Amino acid sequence: MIRNKAALFVFRTVLGGLFVYAGIVKVLEPLDFAQNIRNYRLVGQEFSFLAAIFLPWLEILAGAFLIAGVWRRGAALTISGLLVFFIVLTLVTMARGIDVDCGCFGSLSRKSGWGVVFEDLAMLLMGLYVLLSPTKKNKREASRELEVKPAEEP
């Protein structure tokens, strides 16, 4: 149990930290990020602009909530959802043969490719671990059931 708790804490902090960092880098250069999105050639100019305004804040807030442990499962769900979207987006872009900077961490970005897919998969595993870990309330209910059961036995 202690090990699970430690893993949960590490995953929350690392994953949340990465998302907060990725978000801040993009908030600082919104037009560059808009161009990154446009380069995927999936959405138009207007949508790219609006996504560049709002998406980084979704990353920052979900990351911050995850680190703080507030709305933990909601934050993990948001991050996991984003990661699934990023993975699909990267695979589709590779299949279409489009050469594009992934735009993941602002100017530190590398080309969209398998490296990005594996990184996102590793983060997705962390996200799902946090998402599926029982909440305190669940744990209390589970332990109450354990306490009750022996008494029911004849």
Add this chain to the structure above:
Amino acid sequence: MSGETRKALRQALAIGALGLLAGAAVHVPLLKRFVRGEFRETFLSRSEYPGVRLITLQEGEDLWAGGGAVFFDARPEGPYGEGHVPGALRLAAEEEDAWLSAVVEGVHRERTLVVYCEGGDCQSSLHLAKRLHDQGFKDVRVLAGGWKAWTEAGLPEEKSRDQE
């Protein structure tokens, strides 16, 4: 759907809503410019790069025919060798600062520059235009259709010597 799942979904939606609010609040100036019609063609910031603008093929052709502008080709060496705008100098957008400075050293900063890349969605011409603007050039124009539009219109082409 269990109560826990629904709760997680509600929290995720709330985070999304907060994200919208935060994005809108922080980027009020950018959103205002967007509403006024900016950023519909390019994400170039007019306040940051007042001297850079997109031009049509016709404007590009007129500038070339007039002979007053210096043309820069932002494509790689191979495609450049196979054909480029006559008189255009090759200058890749990723060139080192020192090299870029050396290439444009003798060019007067008041002169009109025209840059282009492959065409379609290519971004290297815009990137090069920004770098030239940073070098002090006050009139840098980006040929929107790029090389593709130029060659498809049947305009004059020049090949590098070793390609002839």
